[in-house]
Amino acid sequence: MGFFERLTKIDRRIVFLIIMLSVILPLLLRVDFPITVTKEVQNVYDLVDELPAGSTILLPCEYAPDTMAELEPMLFAILRHCWSKDINIIAGLFYHTGVTLVEQEILYMAEKMNAEYGKDYVFLGYRPYPAVVIMSMGQNFRQSFPTDLYGTPLDDIPMMQGIKNYANIDLVLTINATSGVDQWIIWGRERYGFPFAIGVTAVMAADYYQYLNSGQVIGIIGGLKGAAEYEDLVNYKDMATMGMSIQSFAHIVIVLFIIIGNVGYFVTRKKKGPRL
Amino acid sequence: MKRQLPIAITFVCAFILTLQYFIPHRSFEIMYEVSNIWLQIIGIFALSMGILSIILVHYDKIKFKKENWGFSVVLLASLFGMTTVGLIDTESGPVFVWLYNNILAPISATLFALLAFFIASAAYRAFRARTVIATILLLASIIVMMGRVPIGSIISFGVFPKLADILINYPNVAAKRAIFMGVGMGAAATALKVMLGIERSYMGSD
Amino acid sequence: MSFDPGVWLAAFLTLCIFSFLYKDNPFYKFAEHLSVGISAGYGLVIYIRVTFIPIFIDPLSRGQWHMVPGTLGIFLLIFPALIGILLFSRFSRKWAYIARYPIAVIWGIGTGAAIPLALQNFIVRQLQATIVPITFSSWQDLGSLFIAVGVACGLIYFFFSKEHKGVFGGMATAGIWILMIGFGSTFGFTVMARVSLLIGRVIFLMKDWLGIIG
Numbered sequence: 001m002g003f004f005e006r007l008t009k010i011d012r013r014i015v016f017l018i019i020m021l022s023v024i025l026p027l028l029l030r031v032d033f034p035i036t037v038t039k040e041v042q043n044v045y046d047l048v049d050e051l052p053a054g055s056t057i058l059l060p061c062e063y064a065p066d067t068m069a070e071l072e073p074m075l076f077a078i079l080r081h082c083w084s085k086d087i088n089i090i091a092g093l094f095y096h097t098g099v100t101l102v103e104q105e106i107l108y109m110a111e112k113m114n115a116e117y118g119k120d121y122v123f124l125g126y127r128p129y130p131a132v133v134i135m136s137m138g139q140n141f142r143q144s145f146p147t148d149l150y151g152t153p154l155d156d157i158p159m160m161q162g163i164k165n166y167a168n169i170d171l172v173l174t175i176n177a178t179s180g181v182d183q184w185i186i187w188g189r190e191r192y193g194f195p196f197a198i199g200v201t202a203v204m205a206a207d208y209y210q211y212l213n214s215g216q217v218i219g220i221i222g223g224l225k226g227a228a229e230y231e232d233l234v235n236y237k238d239m240a241t242m243g244m245s246i247q248s249f250a251h252i253v254i255v256l257f258i259i260i261g262n263v264g265y266f267v268t269r270k271k272k273g274p275r276l
Numbered sequence: 277m278k279r280q281l282p283i284a285i286t287f288v289c290a291f292i293l294t295l296q297y298f299i300p301h302r303s304f305e306i307m308y309e310v311s312n313i314w315l316q317i318i319g320i321f322a323l324s325m326g327i328l329s330i331i332l333v334h335y336d337k338i339k340f341k342k343e344n345w346g347f348s349v350v351l352l353a354s355l356f357g358m359t360t361v362g363l364i365d366t367e368s369g370p371v372f373v374w375l376y377n378n379i380l381a382p383i384s385a386t387l388f389a390l391l392a393f394f395i396a397s398a399a400y401r402a403f404r405a406r407t408v409i410a411t412i413l414l415l416a417s418i419i420v421m422m423g424r425v426p427i428g429s430i431i432s433f434g435v436f437p438k439l440a441d442i443l444i445n446y447p448n449v450a451a452k453r454a455i456f457m458g459v460g461m462g463a464a465a466t467a468l469k470v471m472l473g474i475e476r477s478y479m480g481s482d
Numbered sequence: 483m484s485f486d487p488g489v490w491l492a493a494f495l496t497l498c499i500f501s502f503l504y505k506d507n508p509f510y511k512f513a514e515h516l517s518v519g520i521s522a523g524y525g526l527v528i529y530i531r532v533t534f535i536p537i538f539i540d541p542l543s544r545g546q547w548h549m550v551p552g553t554l555g556i557f558l559l560i561f562p563a564l565i566g567i568l569l570f571s572r573f574s575r576k577w578a579y580i581a582r583y584p585i586a587v588i589w590g591i592g593t594g595a596a597i598p599l600a601l602q603n604f605i606v607r608q609l610q611a612t613i614v615p616i617t618f619s620s621w622q623d624l625g626s627l628f629i630a631v632g633v634a635c636g637l638i639y640f641f642f643s644k645e646h647k648g649v650f651g652g653m654a655t656a657g658i659w660i661l662m663i664g665f666g667s668t669f670g671f672t673v674m675a676r677v678s679l680l681i682g683r684v685i686f687l688m689k690d691w692l693g694i695i696g
Contacts, residue, residue, distance in 0.1 A: 016393045033426030065381035066388040069682020096528040100376045132312030186603045202675035206668045210449045214611030224678040243681045248427035250677045257400035278579045282586035293594025314562035320534045321566030351519040358523025382492035383517040386499035392680035416666025450632025451664025460604025467593040
């Protein structure tokens with residue numbers, strides 16, 4: 001087997017090993033690169049930043065540990081931004097595997113930012129079937145969530161006084177790894193017309209630019225890159241920023257593998273002659 | 277009774293649910309909400325049936341000592357263990373949360389992380405510029421990959437991010453819109469076929 | 483290095499899953515089966531505690547349902563439970579067909595909700611956003627024109643009832659090019675997402691478990 005043919009037939013375990021090293025080595029070397037902020041993330045940041053103190057954001061977090069690496073830094077950056085501006089958060093979710101995770105993440109950030117439960121934030125908990133919950137919340141949040149996750153009636157929570165439905169919410173910002181985004185657009189944004197922004201995994205992001213173009217979504221925070229941009233905007237570089245530097249090397253390695261594969265392919269094809 | 281009644285039930289439910297969308301009256305909204313709560317209640321029985329099915333399959337493997345039956349013991353023990361802990365403790369209880377954090381979370385996160393290796397290997401093996409359209413696909417993915425990481429901006433003096441932005445915001449939007457319109461038409465057509473009893477595969481065979 | 487047994491367990495299970503990269507092995511199978519059991523148990527607990535009890539058991543024990551008051555409400559609440567129980571007839575060969583009734587309810591409600599949803603969101607709203615006035619007063623307008631033409635070409639590519647020849651064929655070719663850019667973008671984003679998840683696990687191993695990085 002010649003050199004160029006070998007290039008097209010590298011053992012998959014060697015490919016795996018090099019990919020693993022492309023993540024481990026930059027992590028040890030800690031190289032930092034500047035982050036450029038895109039318009040779609042800037043839109044979300046501006047929307048939150050322009051809200052006056054005391055405003056309320058509905059923050060449905062629909063993800064589980066499988067996508068935690070991308071969405072957790074996003075949630076942290078958003079909570080940091082909101083609570084530093086005295087903006088109240090109503091969190092909840094429609095994805096059962098994430099209940100424990102999201103609860104812990106919110107409690108962790110609340111402790112860091114000195115946010116008080118019932119005054120600065122409320123955790124509604126989980127309900128299945130997003131469409132019906134989204135619609136019923138348009139009438140009254142209490143229809144689907146008579147109590148919060150801990151069993152306290154919403155009427156007994158100070159922050160929820162005067163908050164009945166979407167009309168009392170300044171922004172709906174969902175951090176989502178599910179098709180729940182579509183449900184929010186169809187049953188929520190289209191019916192009730194509230195300002196709507198999304199934070200999604202990178203896999204999903206490409207599909208939602210059409211909604212950005214149609215104006216149904218005001219901004220998109222896409223994957224770890226989006227989270228890093230938001231960290232940059234709130235001026236607190238954390239896990240996402242660190243992750244993006246590592247990501248740079250991994251992408252270069254993958255692109256190099258694609259180039260190597262193609263070089264090998266074209267050279268060996270020339271030698272063998274074109275396929276009929 | 278075996279086939280006609282389910283078809284009639286499907287038609288009635290689907291017709292009422294379709295109709296409610298076009299009649300913005302509170303009574304129809306209540307009907308929609310009631311139907312969705314029905315789904316949630318039926319859902320718990322469907323979930324229980326699924327879990328019962330898992331239990332029966334693995335009980336069978338253990339009983340007849342089939343290949344890898346030891347793993348079935350692990351599965352059943354973890355299923356009963358987690359359920360018991362969750363029902364005795366609460367969903368926010370320390371033991372339940374500990375099991376979630378140290379077993380469920382790392383395994384599911386790592387299972388998805390594995391895909392990074394497979395997608396890299398697949399890209400190396402299958403991404404070949406054999407034809408014009410394959411080359412377009414290849415170039416678009418490389419531009420997006422490089423345009424969305426900080427180093428891409430540095431090595432191309434800002435060209436990759438700009439190109440990636442153009443690709444994502446225009447051709448990508450056009451492509452996704454065309455695909456989603458096709459999906460929308462297909463979904464509506466399939467739903468209509470189910471509603472009218474033309475598509476019956478969901479009922480299984482007699 | 484961490485001294486927390488939970489972190490050690492999580493690290494062990496992470497390595498069990500990663501061991502699949504070499505080849506399928508008993509460690510991977512163990513973690514896989516453990517994950518299925520734990521997640522099924524977790525799902526059942528969450529569903530019972532956070533959904534079934536508040537939406538079914540609580541209203542029944544109070545004797546009234548906020549959606550529909552009176553005896554009718556209680557009947558409307560018990561009815562789906564009776565339908566749900568019919569699902570278990572699947573386990574009997576003789577009575578298996580009875581499970582079709584609850585399945586018919588699920589499919590009926592699902593398809594009924596899907597028809598307007600698919601038409602409104604995927605077609606009507608996207609058409610509205612595609613056919614916009616173009617005045618050529620800004621670059622944005624050029625982009626809108628590109629999207630409109632691109633969508634038309636993409637749809638023509640999917641239209642197989644007319645032969646792809648002449649102008650129609652040219653548009654179909656442009657359509658497939660545009661679709662390929664869309665797929666390429668999605669692939670780029672997918673690589674990004676998967677690498678991000680890998681980074682998350684490597685950070686866990688090196689920071690939370692081994693403590694090599696700060």
